[in-house]
Every structure is written in C-alpha cells, then in structure tokens.
Amino acid sequence: MKKIVFILLWTSLQLCAQNSPNIAFENNSATAKIFIELPEFKNINLRDIAISPKYDEIFFTLDAPKNAFRTILTSKKVNGQWTAFSIASFSGNYHDIEPAFSPDGKKLFFASKRPINVEKTPKKDYDIWFVTKENGVWKHPTRLPETINSDQNEYYPSITNDGAIYFTAERPDAKGKEDIYKSEFKDGSYQTPVSLGTGVNTKTYEYNAYVSPDESFIIFGSYGRKGSLGRGDLYISFRKNAVWQDAIHLGNFVNSNQIDYCPFVTFDKKYFFFTSEKSTIQPAYKNLSMEKLKAILNDGSNGTSKIYYLSFDNLLKSLSLE
Template sequence: MVSKFLFFLAFVLLAHIVPGQTIYPDNQIPSNTPKLFGKGVLSDGLSNRDFTISPAGDEIFFTLQQPRFLNSTILRMQKANGKWGKPQVAPFSGKYKDLEAFFTSDGKSIYFSSNRPVSGTTPKKDFDIWKISRLPNGHWGTPMHLDTIVNTDKDEFYPSVAKNGDLYFTVEAAYGKGKEDIVMCSPVKGGYSKPVSLPEAVNSPNYEFNPFIDPDEQFIMFTSFGRKDDLGGGDLYISHKDKGGNWLPAKHLPAPVNSAGIDYCPFVTRDKKYLIFTSNRANAEFSDGKTKTYQQLKNILASPGNGSDDIYWVKFDCNW
C-alpha cells in the first residue's frame, strides 16, 4: 500500500503553486537518478539549500542565501485548503543570518542555526543553535538560545534531533578528530550533556558536517570533504549502527547521487523512501559542446543548475 507520505509527496509534485505552474513539471517521482525538487519554486536558479518538512506534511522550510553568504534567510511554504502557497520568509527569520531549520519528530519544535544576538541587537560573530516551539494557537513562539554547553564561541551548524531528543550538529571543536566534527549531546535536566565527538567510523581528520540523524538513531547521513573517494567539493556518506549500537565505517554514496559539485544538507523522509539534499552540480548544457546565443546563455544562468545551490531528491536505498 502506498504510504500517506508518498501520497503527500506526489501531491507536492502535482499541486499548483501559481496558475499553470506545478512544483515538478514532468509529474514524476524520482528513481535512482536525482531530480530537482520543486523546480521553479524551491529550485529556481537562486541559491536554495537545506530542507525540512513537518510530520503533518503541511509546512516546508528551506534557506535562501545570497552570494558570498551576504545574507541567509529561512523560507516557509504552507499548505492550506489542499494547496501549497508561495515561499514566504519564515516568521522567525529575515533580520539576521538564519539557516538549516529542522523539525522535531513531534512537529512541535524547530531547531536552526543563526548569528542573531543572544542579547542586544548586534549580530554574533559566530553561529549558534536556536530552538523555537509552536504555541497552542498554532503560531511559532520566540526563538530560544540553547545553553552554553551546546553553543560556544565557535560556529554550531546543522542541528538534527532524534526522537529521544539527542542533538547532533557540526562544530569545529578542540576535542574533535578533524577540522570540523559531527558531535552529539543528550537532553538532561536543565539542558544538555557535554557534546561528544562521534567515533572515527564517522569523523575523520578532514571535514565532516551537515549530519542527518535517523529518528531512531539507526543511521546517520552527512557530508565529508577531503576524503580519497570525494568526487568534488564534498560528498554524502552514511553510517549505520550494528546490533551492539556501534557506528559502522561510513559508506560513500554512489554517483549520480554524489557529483563533481558539493552534495550536502541531507534529509531523509520519515517513511525512508526518499533522500532530499542540496547540490551545486552544473546543468549539462554548460558542457554540451554547443555554441549558444546570448539569450540562451542568460536562460541557462537564470535557471537551476547554474552553479548555485539547488534542492534535489532521489530514491533512498536502505543498502547504501
């Protein structure tokens, strides 16, 4: 039987965002070859990255960034009366640099990274992890800065939360194993336990970042840059747990999931049918050997695949 979430994803593809325009023009769900997710809406030639969707399937959050990280804003799409609206600035974003929203499994809270000030109005020089919860009226409340056990004077990025509240994120830590590490801390009374760097099965002397934790903590997907099997600017990897609860050596996801560009910001749907991720892989038209007119060049450069970040999805393979 087709799951409710699969029906939802099919609806995302078919639903009209504006008259005459669908999120995915060819109305096909992906196979083993990545396809643009929300072409013309979530992937539109601008730099759109990271992705999370509410458990109810009625809210999508993703990030719109400007070149050279001049700005970074979390956008939201909402479904009302069976139809998806256009992307809008999230109610808790727009003033500071915000990115990488992540829904908790119950849909009641969102974690995200931001340089917003803890006090005053001057943005921080580093990025911290914040949490915002839904109010009884359904609106989002006021963002809460996580305690100093989690947040330091270094950048904390890409929060991902398991069902039991274990928090995974990226940090450049003195206790780490490489240039950037994936770390985990558990909820305790009054806050969190001290973050612990994941073992060498996950972390290496290179860069590991953007962890997505399976809600049941049976696998973790992340990006690493600098490994020998890296195809480009950073590739996706996955590590599973064995029966004893130990992380197994991470596997490199095959092409065409990984590419010569940077492939990062993984998100696996709750039914584990699809992987949604960000990539700056280039459109094949750039290297097809054909002479192009000025207008053709403008059209390619204004479309997804122009070298900016786009959001893709692909069939999730449990054997990765």
C-alpha cells in the same frame, strides 16, 4: 552592499508571495530531481530543507551570493494546497539557516547568527536555536544552552526520538577540522556533547549530519577523504550495537564533482533530499544562440546550489549495486 542585497531579496519575495509554489512528491523518483523552483530567484542559492512529519510544512534557506544574507522561507499546506513562499515568522532579520523539525513536530530547530540576550550586534558565529508554535505561528526563538553553543560555530541540528541532538561544531577535542557531535537529553538537560567515533569523524572535515530519529543511520557531508568526487561528498553510516560503522560513500547517484551537502530524509523514509552545486554547463558549445544561452544559464543545474530529491529506497538500492 548588504542592505541593497536585502532590499532586492525582499522585493523579489513580495513577487514570489503572489504565486502558489509547485510542490510535488514523486512516489518513485529514480534519479535526483530539483525539488523547488523559484523563478524570481534563478541565480540565488537554495540550501537545506526541513519537511514536517505530517508533510504539511516546508522550511528551507535562501542564500544570497557570497552568503551576504541568509533567511529561512516557508510554505504551509492548507486545504490541500501549498501557500505562497514567505519569510518564516521567526526569520528575516539575521542570518538564519538549516531548519530541522523534532520528530514530534512540536519544535523547529535552526542555526543563527542573531544576537543573544539584550545584545544588538549579530554574532560572528552560528548558534543553535529553536522555536515552538503558538496559535499556528512559530514563535519565541530560544537559544540552546552553553552546553551546546559556544563562541565557535554550531550548526545543522538533527533531533532524535529521545531528544538527543546531533550537530556540527569546531571544538578543541575534534578529530578533524569540524566534527559531528551528539548531546544526549536527560532529565530535561543537554549533556556534554561527544564527538562521534571514527566510523563518521576523521582528520578532515565532517559536517551537515542528518540522523534518523531512531539513530539507525546517519548521512553527512565530508571533504578531503580518499575517493571523494569533488569539493564535498555525502556519506552514510549505519549504527550497529551502539557503534557507528565505517561510512559508505553515496556514489555518483548523489555526489558530483562539486559540493554536495545538507542531507535530509522525510520522517516516513520515503524521500531523500540534499543540496548540490552540480552543474550541467559544458566548457564548450557550437552555434550558441541567445535563447540557448539563457536556457543553459537559467534552467536546471547551473552551479548555484539547489535542493534535489529522490526515492530513499532507490538510494539504498544504489549502494548495494556499487
């Protein structure tokens, strides 16, 4: 079954590669808009996104139904035009998700189930890896050390200006089911990860944390909190005097009654991105034609996960109004 899914994805990607993508950034998007449309993948999930500091590369994950196969796609801006979407140079063989640039743009981190060392069997859990660019191509996947990775899931990396990494993990010292951890980078080595304080982590699930490179704020997903709108909502916490303050729910400006996750803010802080499984499909219709049915199921928010974006300033303004 997985082989069939991969063949279908590969065939569609060849068709997709023939067309230049329509990628545009609206300067003052007041409401969340779908960012990427893949006509060849109308009912395939898209999740998580990374945009380079110079706005010249984009990476995101294509996720087959029931997570049968996950791979990272990319597009590069060349002479003012975006290249056709293609499988990232380091991806396409194993489950790869959640790309994240270092602030200097020299490394690209991601989570993967690929084998380690000389092993041939993929891992059952996600580890965090990174690649570097050589002659314009991202190469040499390198697994982070055992200080970070374990035999449990580690995923959704986010990198600070001083090289520290924030990530989600399942660990014995977690405050809840999953916690958000930070590992400082000192003298060329990652330090023992520490679970963030109770302003962020709780007894339930916390995951998918984007941290600003200067560590002034963190946006993350959480499930099971009081006042949650759905199967997972997004929250923001601001850092004051080296302490993460109590997280603020992003409200229905972003959150829905479905899962909302995978936050990202561009390095210039102009745009906020997130993934959502929100749906505009209604429970009842009158005089439903085949054409209308096609439009309802194929266009817009139909319950498959899609990547949305809006003005980051407008998002912050919405918090002060609630």
